[in-house]
Amino acid sequence: MVGVRLISERGGQARLSWQPYAGAAAAVTAAAAVGSAATDSRSTWYRRLSKPRWQPPPRAFGAAWTPLYASLAWSVGRAWSQADDGDRSKLASVLAVNLSLNAAWSWLFFAARSPRAGLAATALLNASNLHLIRRVSRCDPWAATALLPYAAWCSFATALNARIAQLNPRS
Template sequence: MSRLASRGQLRASFIRWALLCIPAVVLLGLLSGAASGNGDGNPWFASLDKPALYPPPILFPIAWTVLYVLMGLALALVCNAWGARGRTAAIFAFVVQFALNLAWSPLFFAAHQITAALILIVAMGIAIVATMVLFWRVRRAAAVLLVPYLAWVCFASVLNYQILALNPQADGASSSGAAQRIAI
C-alpha cells in the first residue's frame, strides 16, 4: 500500500474542514458587522454623503456572505493540506487578514474613524495578497478563491477613501443619537 489515505478519506477530511471553516468565517464576519451597526440602518452612516459609485445597500450583505463562504472554503482547502509545506504560515496569514477584516466594521461604523478605517483596509488588502501568495504555495485553488475578496476589498477601499473625501467633518465624529437643538 503506497497511500496513507484513500480518496474517500481525503474527501471526508475536506468536508469536515469545510463544515467547520465556512460557518465559522461566515458567522464571525456577520457578527462583526451586526455588532458594529453597519450599513444604512446606522444613523451616522446614513447621514454621510455617498460617492456616485456607491452600490445599492442590499448588495453589501449578499456580497459579504458570498465572500465569507469563499474565504471559509479557501481556508478549508489549506487546513486539509496535511503535511503541505507552508501550511501553518498560510493559516496564520489568513487569521491575521481575517482579524483585520473583523476590525474594520467596528472601526468605521461604530467608532466613526474613517481615516483609521482607510489605513486598516489598505493593510487588509496587503494582508490578503500575502495570504494569497502563501495559499498559492499550499493549494492554488485556495488562492484563486480569494480573488473576488481582494477585488471587493479594493473596491471598498475606494469607497472608504471617497466617503472620507466627501465627509471630512464626519471623521471621528461622535454620534450620541440625541436630537440636535436649533435656536431660532
C-alpha cells in the first residue's frame, strides 16, 4: 500500500513522518527565494521588452508558481518517503539540479538581462523536469503525476521566453 510507508511505528503508536515533506518544502522555498531575489518585472529593462500578446499579466506568475512549488515539495517529500537509501541520494541530486536551474533562470533572464541565457536555462530545466519525473516515478507513480503541472508550466515559460528572445534580438 502506498501510504503505509509514510507511517512508522514508535512505541506501538503509528505516526505520520513529516520530515521528508519539511525537507522538500525547505529546499523548494530556498530555490524560490533565490530566484525571486533576481526577478523584477517592474524594471525599466523588462517593461521595455517586446512581449507576445499571449503573455499572462505579472500577477498570474505568482498565482501559478505558488501551487506549483507546493506540489513539487509534496511530490518530492512523498517520493522520498517511499524511496530506499540509494534512491534518496539520487532523488536529492536530481532535485538539487532542478531547483538550481529553476532559480538560475531568474538570474540569467532578469539580473543578467539576457532572454537568450534565460532560454538556455529553461530548456535545461525542461530536461531536468523529465529526469525528476522519471526519478520520482521509480519511488511513487502518484507523486510523479503531481509533477506534470510543474513541467507543463515550465514548458509554457520556455515558449514565452523563446518568443521574448525572438522579439528582442539585441537584448
